[in-house]
Amino acid sequence: MNLTLTEEQEMLKKTARDFLTAKCSKKFIKQMEESETGYFRELWQEMADLGWMGLVFPERYGGGDMNFLDLAVLLEEMGRACLPGPFFSTVVLGGLSILDVGSEEQKQEYLPKLIRGEKIFTLALTEPGYRNYDAPSVIVEATPDGGNYIIKGIKLFVPDAHIADYMLCVARTKPKNEVTIFLADARNPRIKYTVLKTIAGDKLCEVIFDQMPVPEANILGQLDQGRSAVQKIIERAAVGKCCEMVGNIQRVLEMTVDYAKERKQFDRSIGSFQAIQHYCADMATDVDGARFSTYQAAWVLSEGLPCTKEVAIAKAWIGEASQRVFALAHQIHGAIGATIEHDLHFYTRRAKAAELAFGDANFYREVVAREMGL
Amino acid sequence: MNFSFTEEQNKFRQEVRNFLEEEIKKGYWEPACDAWVQSFDTGFTKRVAQRGWIGLTWPKEYGGQERSHIDRLILTEEMLRYGAPAACHWFGDRQVGGAILSFGSEELKKEFLPRIVKGEAYFGLGMSEPGAGSDLASLQTKAVEDGDYYVINGQKTWASCAFFAHYFDVYARTDPEAPRHRGISEFIVDAQSPGLSRIPMTDITGTEAWNDIFFDNVRVHKRYLIGEKNRGFYQVLHQLDYERSGMERLMGNYPLFEAIIQFAKENKLSQEPVIRNKLAQLQIEFEVGRLLIYRVALVMEEGRAPNWESAMSKAYSTEFEKHLAGVAMEVLGPYGQLTSGSKLVPLRGMASHSYLGSKGYSLQAGTTEILKNILAVRGLGLPSS
Numbered sequence: 001m002n003l004t005l006t007e008e009q010e011m012l013k014k015t016a017r018d019f020l021t022a023k024c025s026k027k028f029i030k031q032m033e034e035s036e037t038g039y040f041r042e043l044w045q046e047m048a049d050l051g052w053m054g055l056v057f058p059e060r061y062g063g064g065d066m067n068f069l070d071l072a073v074l075l076e077e078m079g080r081a082c083l084p085g086p087f088f089s090t091v092v093l094g095g096l097s098i099l100d101v102g103s104e105e106q107k108q109e110y111l112p113k114l115i116r117g118e119k120i121f122t123l124a125l126t127e128p129g130y131r132n133y134d135a136p137s138v139i140v141e142a143t144p145d146g147g148n149y150i151i152k153g154i155k156l157f158v159p160d161a162h163i164a165d166y167m168l169c170v171a172r173t174k175p176k177n178e179v180t181i182f183l184a185d186a187r188n189p190r191i192k193y194t195v196l197k198t199i200a201g202d203k204l205c206e207v208i209f210d211q212m213p214v215p216e217a218n219i220l221g222q223l224d225q226g227r228s229a230v231q232k233i234i235e236r237a238a239v240g241k242c243c244e245m246v247g248n249i250q251r252v253l254e255m256t257v258d259y260a261k262e263r264k265q266f267d268r269s270i271g272s273f274q275a276i277q278h279y280c281a282d283m284a285t286d287v288d289g290a291r292f293s294t295y296q297a298a299w300v301l302s303e304g305l306p307c308t309k310e311v312a313i314a315k316a317w318i319g320e321a322s323q324r325v326f327a328l329a330h331q332i333h334g335a336i337g338a339t340i341e342h343d344l345h346f347y348t349r350r351a352k353a354a355e356l357a358f359g360d361a362n363f364y365r366e367v368v369a370r371e372m373g374l
Numbered sequence: 375m376n377f378s379f380t381e382e383q384n385k386f387r388q389e390v391r392n393f394l395e396e397e398i399k400k401g402y403w404e405p406a407c408d409a410w411v412q413s414f415d416t417g418f419t420k421r422v423a424q425r426g427w428i429g430l431t432w433p434k435e436y437g438g439q440e441r442s443h444i445d446r447l448i449l450t451e452e453m454l455r456y457g458a459p460a461a462c463h464w465f466g467d468r469q470v471g472g473a474i475l476s477f478g479s480e481e482l483k484k485e486f487l488p489r490i491v492k493g494e495a496y497f498g499l500g501m502s503e504p505g506a507g508s509d510l511a512s513l514q515t516k517a518v519e520d521g522d523y524y525v526i527n528g529q530k531t532w533a534s535c536a537f538f539a540h541y542f543d544v545y546a547r548t549d550p551e552a553p554r555h556r557g558i559s560e561f562i563v564d565a566q567s568p569g570l571s572r573i574p575m576t577d578i579t580g581t582e583a584w585n586d587i588f589f590d591n592v593r594v595h596k597r598y599l600i601g602e603k604n605r606g607f608y609q610v611l612h613q614l615d616y617e618r619s620g621m622e623r624l625m626g627n628y629p630l631f632e633a634i635i636q637f638a639k640e641n642k643l644s645q646e647p648v649i650r651n652k653l654a655q656l657q658i659e660f661e662v663g664r665l666l667i668y669r670v671a672l673v674m675e676e677g678r679a680p681n682w683e684s685a686m687s688k689a690y691s692t693e694f695e696k697h698l699a700g701v702a703m704e705v706l707g708p709y710g711q712l713t714s715g716s717k718l719v720p721l722r723g724m725a726s727h728s729y730l731g732s733k734g735y736s737l738q739a740g741t742t743e744i745l746k747n748i749l750a751v752r753g754l755g756l757p758s759s
Contacts, residue, residue, distance in 0.1 A: 001376060001377060001378070001379060001671075001672060002375055002376045002672070003375055003669055003672055005375065069375060257754045257755070260756060261755070261756065271750075271756040271757055272756065272757040272758065272759050273759060274747065276756075277747060277751065277756050278746040278747075280754050281686070281745075281747075281749040281750045282746070284686065285666075285686050285689070285749070288666060288669070289662040289663075289665070289666060289690070293661065295375050295377075296377045296665060299375055299376065299377045312658075313658050313662070316655075316658050317658055362651070365651050365654040365655055365658065366650065366654065368658055369644070369651070369654040372635065372653065372654065374650050374653060
């Protein structure tokens with residue numbers, strides 16, 4: 001047991017903190033939220049040049065050969081900075097899934113482009129009416145037609161679909177009606193996108209596949225055998241979201257404690273009042289619980305061990321813990337925290353989005369219940 | 375970061391489990407909630423001592439094993455998992471021995487540590503007084519110098535394990551003129567001393583859980599002063615950090631946790647969504663608490679005294695214990711109110727016992743409110759109120 005970062009991870013953390021502090025101001029985030037694409041090409045390229053896109057991929061594809069736990073450190077910093085853009089979609093949802101189940105040929109073709117920052121990836125999983133984050137809930141269909149599969153249906157809340165070059169699409173393949181993952185060209189004219197307006201200002205899309213053909217060769221993994229791959233993708237995405245949230249709520253705790261020290265009422269800083277102190281103590285406990293349970297899940301995943309229970313614990317915990325943290329952060333910040341004059345709203349909005357993504361506390365409590373043998 | 379245990383640690387955990395299972399199989403004792411503080415079994419303590427499992431982290435020269443704090447946490451975690459009757463040695467092992475090690479004279483270390491390790495010297499605590507709870511520095515028990523002795527007069531209360539203790543770790547005022555934090559000293563007092571008397575207090579469950587201890591001109595030789603005269607308050611803060619650090623704050627009623635899960639499974643209650651949800655939530659809270667407590671052990675392993683870290687884990691964990699007792703009562707429905715020995719009582723009465731007893735969990739060793747003050751001021755740097 002050891003809860004400290006390695007020297008290498010500390011360095012990565014510092015580099016990321018410095019870089020994102022310099023490049024990702026709140027003004028920039030606001031611009032990105034208001035922009036159509038939601039990201040800034042030059043910054044994207046700089047991140048690629050820093051080796052961030054490739055961090056977690058093997059050297060033979062041009063990657064940095066680090067592991068998921070290292071990526072967790074980076075994701076935490078990105079969450080802390082409220083970094084906009086398709087990093088999560090590209091690396092966590094796209095690239096790592098290709099690395100998991102793609103053929104050697106597919107890896108050789110796609111990963112180097114991803115690592116160089118040339119191509120953006122995403123995952124089309126959830127659908128209208130989709131509540132459980134699992135493979136069996138998928139109903140979008142893919143029907144064989146010559147050497148192609150024709151995908152038809154609607155995917156919802158697909159992150160960054162409007163700017164993606166490639167899209168992993170989870171579908172039910174006929175005739176067996178089993179789950180298969182396709183790696184589709186996201187620029188196919190038979191895909192229609194609508195960017196939805198979300199509280200986080202991130203770019204979640206409705207994606208309509210209007211009889212989109214995908215070559216059989218673009219099946220990722222095995223035909224009709226996508227269930228376990230999808231399960232793994234969801235688990236990894238859930239942990240990735242937890243990592244971002246740890247960064248988010250850690251920063252919010254710091255902001256709130258600073259505010260409680262500075263803000264004076266009754267001729268003393270409000271942080272000297274026990275009511276405020278206890279709120280801050282509760283926040284710190286929730287944040288540390290979130291941190292340790294998240295890193296535990298990231299570690300288990302990184303080691304390649306079965307991680308269903310650890311992931312469920314982390315995501316269930318952080319979903320509710322983050323809401324408690326924000327309730328108190330807003331209470332302590334007072335009215336200014338309820339405005340856009342103050343930065344708190346950037347974090348509040350993103351935390352809610354992250355809570356909803358890849359399963360909320362109720363969903364994961366049920367997973368934990370199953371793992372307990374209930 | 376690494377969330378696994380080493381092979382040796384896993385082996386050690388298994389060794390402890392084997393030992394405890396063997397004990398249960400032989401019918402020596404039955405797993406119980408709060409057994410770490412309420413079940414006195416001199417034979418058990420002796421058998422634990424024979425394995426070298428008391429004073430596990432202490433220097434070898436005093437009989438210890440110089441093992442890591444993680445090893446000790448593994449040991450105590452398993453003791454609690456099995457609800458083992460460890461009350462005889464718990465306080466000496468957890469905190470008084472550590473206080474002697476940190477502040478005591480060589481003479482005191484030689485006199486007491488090997489006897490704690492052998493399971494021959496049991497300790498109780500003399501901290502709280504009727505008028506001094508959270509505000510411990512206001513304590514009134516006095517120790518007045520008289521030649522080579524101190525003469526102690528006053529009253530201590532809420533003393534756990536007092537009836538079985540051979541010795542008490544007593545804090546008394548030695549300088550009434552000094553600012554109150556700077557006039558307190560720490561003593562080891564023999565429980566058989568003339569003038570010392572104990573009166574048990576019955577807690578809400580009907581258990582004689584605590585004692586009042588009265589000191590009527592109790593004479594203590596000066597060599598039983600721990601550390602420096604008038605530094606006792608600073609020493610007690612240090613000791614309390616250890617008192618709060620352990621797994622007993624999360625697993626005090628662990629046997630109930632396993633029992634209620636089993637009960638829910640056997641009675642098909644676990645198929646009800648509300649109950650599944652509640653039990654899963656308990657499991658999540660338990661796992662988070664466990665990590666917060668392992669963090670404390672890792673702080674100790676770095677050679678630091680835990681402070682706000684153990685305030686955090688203790689405040690958090692006792693809420694879990696209370697939550698567990700509450701959920702257990704809900705799951706059992708009207709049967710939950712039955713107490714041990716009653717016809718139809720489920721789970722040997724553990725639920726009702728724990729439900730009532732858990733009211734004290736967030737009071738002992740620092741109330742949750744005091745712990746949050748510590749966390750806010752020492753951990754987060756907020757100004758003192």
